[in-house]
Amino acid sequence: xxxxxxxxxxxxxxxxxxxxxxxxxxxxxxxxxxxxxxxxxxxxxxxxxxxxxxxxxxxxxxxxxxxxxxxxxxxxxxxxxxxxxxxxxxxxxxxxxxxxxxxxxxxxxxxxxxxxxxxxxxxxxxxxxxxxxxxxxxxxxxxxxxxxxxxxxxxxxxxxxxxxxxxxxxxx
Amino acid sequence: xxxxxxxxxxxxxxxxxxxxxxxxxxxxxxxxxxxxxxxxxxxxxxxxxxxxxxxxxxxxxxxxxxxxxxxxxxxxxxxxxxxxxxxxxxxxxxxxxxxxxxxxxxxxxxxxxxxxxxxxxxxxxxxxxxxxxxxxxxxx
Numbered sequence: 105x106x107x108x109x110x111x112x113x114x115x116x117x118x119x120x121x122x123x124x125x126x127x128x129x130x131x132x133x134x135x136x137x138x139x140x141x142x143x144x145x146x147x148x149x150x151x152x153x154x155x156x157x158x159x160x161x162x163x164x165x166x167x168x169x170x171x172x173x174x175x176x177x178x179x180x181x182x183x184x185x186x187x188x189x190x191x192x193x194x195x196x197x198x199x200x201x202x203x204x205x206x207x208x209x210x211x212x213x214x215x216x217x218x219x220x221x222x223x224x225x226x227x228x229x230x231x232x233x234x235x236x237x238x239x240x241x242x243x244x245x246x247x248x249x250x251x252x253x254x255x256x257x258x259x260x261x262x263x264x265x266x267x268x269x270x271x272x273x274x275x276x
Numbered sequence: 277x278x279x280x281x282x283x284x285x286x287x288x289x290x291x292x293x294x295x296x297x298x299x300x301x302x303x304x305x306x307x308x309x310x311x312x313x314x315x316x317x318x319x320x321x322x323x324x325x326x327x328x329x330x331x332x333x334x335x336x337x338x339x340x341x342x343x344x345x346x347x348x349x350x351x352x353x354x355x356x357x358x359x360x361x362x363x364x365x366x367x368x369x370x371x372x373x374x375x376x377x378x379x380x381x382x383x384x385x386x387x388x389x390x391x392x393x394x395x396x397x398x399x400x401x402x403x404x405x406x407x408x409x410x411x412x413x414x415x416x
Contacts, residue, residue, distance in 0.1 A: 160390070160394075163394050164386070164387050165386040166351075166352060166353055167350070167383070167384050167387040167388070168384050168387070168388060170350075170351040170352075170382075171351075171380065171384065176351060212295065250352045250394075251351060252352065252353055253351055
């Protein structure tokens with residue numbers, strides 16, 4: 105039971121730590137535009153750092169979780185595995201809905217995302233939300249990449265705590 | 277007891293390869309390389325046949341006069357290839373399966389190690405080396 109709380113606190117601290125560096129880019133970085141431009145670049149970098157961390161964790165998860173399950177037959181199986189097993193392992197619940205247009209785009213919807221549920225219920229804090237979703241986007245992308253699927257994952261929130269993750273498969 | 281153990285990445289380059297009689301290493305490398313074709317054939321055959329169960333253990337890939345080669349593929353398309361002495365007839369299928377399972381567990385541990393970059397050669401993991409040594413044939 106306590107495992108879920110541990111991850112939530114770790115995640116909150118990660119976001120707080122990586123975000124706090126943003127207003128003060130440091131001596132090496134501030135050669136570029138200051139003020140608004142510098143701050144926006146710092147924010148983007150924090151987001152990609154968070155996403156990168158999620159990616160590495162996702163790669164390890166993609167190796168560890170499907171261990172006893174049999175080989176996946178097709179893409180939809182992999183997505184279903186993501187929604188059921190990966191989500192249950194990380195957030196102790198399953199994804200609420202999975203939709204696809206069968207052209208390589210999948211929308212995963214979670215009506216009460218555990219990392220957002222402690223924040224608010226409604227429209228409050230909507231601008232602050234992207235940084236709390238970056239890690240999870242990376243996690244999805246990492247797991248997909250270990251299972252052989254190159255993808256682009258973005259998240260969007262209409263009203264807390266429901267959020268949507270959009271997975272676009274990149275076919276080369 | 278294995279004579280040679282190899283871990284091969286998705287893109288078909290070796291992540292880890294070790295054989296016990298270290299004089300003839302090149303021969304084992306060549307055998308592992310040729311067995312990759314057989315592995316690919318088995319994977320694509322599994323995909324086409326509408327089999328309900330898709331197993332990770334591939335079984336005997338091909339026998340030569342001195343050695344037998346076994347294969348195993350994970351869900352992330354990482355392949356494990358094991359070369360066993362053919363004269364060792366006491367080795368059962370179950371034992372080979374359990375050796376592959378141990379390999380898979382150790383590989384998963386290496387993957388979860390934050391100091392390991394996925395895609396690199398498995399060089400610095402002592403636990404993995406120790407596990408492979410325990411599986412290899414004892415040559416004095």
